[in-house]
Amino acid sequence: MEWKDVVPVLAGAIIILVVAFVVKPALLGEPITSGSEPVVVRNPPVYASPEPVATPTPYPDDGPAYTRSFRWTAIDGGVHTTVVRIPEALFQEQRETPRLSDYHIWGRYALADADRPILEDLAWRIAPPSGNPEEDYLRLMNLVFFVQQIPYDTDDSAASYIEGTLPPHAMYIEGGVEYPKYPAEMLVDGRGDCEDAAILMGGLLDALGYDTVLLRYSDHMALGIRMNEFNPYYAAYSPRYFEYEGKHYYYVEGTDFEWENVSEYTTAIIGRPYPIGNTRDIPIPSVRSETPEIIPLRYLPLPEEYRIRQARLPAVSGGA
Incomplete structure (x- = not known):
């Protein structure tokens, strides 16, 4: 056998030995032995994703806050009180947020x-859950009465804001002021x-x-x-509702909770709320007529239609 025939045989034998003693054990995770001492193959480092870092809440519970106390008369005549805590950071952020003039999308404020x-x-x-379905109306009216008894004030009144002045993003529209x-x-x-x-009220x-809509009058x-x-037996009025997409939405007044004297012989007063569906007694002409x-x-507002019109180029004079 010539030398040129021996070289391929030796090369093949070396390859077989390498595969048998190095490659195969490495693939199977077995120790590689050299004589009697095992040679440990270190596993490559495994990537471990970092632990997620908790994002701090922008309105921490222990941060500065406004505390407001509310007192209202419920549907059963009882007087209730509660305290509401509003983070100052939330209030300031909302005060500095520009308002949208399109009232069609004011519902987003209720759903913030x-x-x-x-x-x-x-x-x-205000309206704790009850296992009795017949009490749902009472729960609902307690919430309505709560909102109705918050004092009314117009957007153009400085007294309507704790700063004593109109917010920077109050909108001057049609000679008046709007600030939802x-x-x-x-x-x-x-x-x-x-x-x-x-x-x-819509947010609450x-x-x-509950499924609610805004009712916009002039x-x-x-x-x-x-x-x-909805047709309560005790109502001395016919409940007013409006149909939208096959559903009935009953009128709910959010303002003008009227206070009146109990009798002409005393200065004591009693609140007269506006129940659901009552538009007959609302002292606002548009509500009764429109x-x-x-x-x-x-x-969801539909995108406006934009039309591209051909631009009028200026007339070119001379021979240019």
Whole structure:
């Protein structure tokens, strides 16, 4: 056998030995032996994703906060009180947020994510759950009465804001002022106008799972709540509702909780709320005479139509 025939044989034998004693044990995770001492093959480092870092809440519970006490008369005539805590950081952030002039999308203020925990807690304290379905109406009316008894004030009144001056993003529209408040803002200010009350009430009712819409009149805003065949036997009025997408939404007033004397012989006063569906006694002419525009809280505005028109080029003079 010539030398040139021996070289391929030796090379093949070496390859077989390497595969048998090095490659195979490494693939199977077995120790590589050299004589009697095992040679340990170190596993390559395994990537371990870092532990997620907890994102600090922008409104910590232990941070500075506004504390507001509320006192209201419930449907059973009893007087109730509660305390609401609003983080100062949340209030300041909302005060510095520009307002949207299109009232069709004011429902987003009622559904603001940052306000949701506050509204859920407040709604469940005003109207705690009950195992009796017949008490649902009483729970609902207690929440309505709570909002109705928050003092009314117009957007152009400096007294409507705790700063004593109009917010920087108040909008001057048609000779007046508009400033739809977030629910947290109205709770801190302790007063507001009709759209503020409708927004706050809508947020509270949504937190309890009720389907509501905004009712827009020419000079007023109220709330509509979806109810089926609502016709209370004790009502001295025919409950007013409006149909939207096959559903009945009953009128709910958020302002003008009227106080009147118990009798002419005493200075004691008693509150006269406006129950659900009652538009007969509302002292606002537009409510009694107009059909409102119905705006769902989760209203999605359609994009405007833009048309591209041919530009008029200036006339060219001379031979250029």
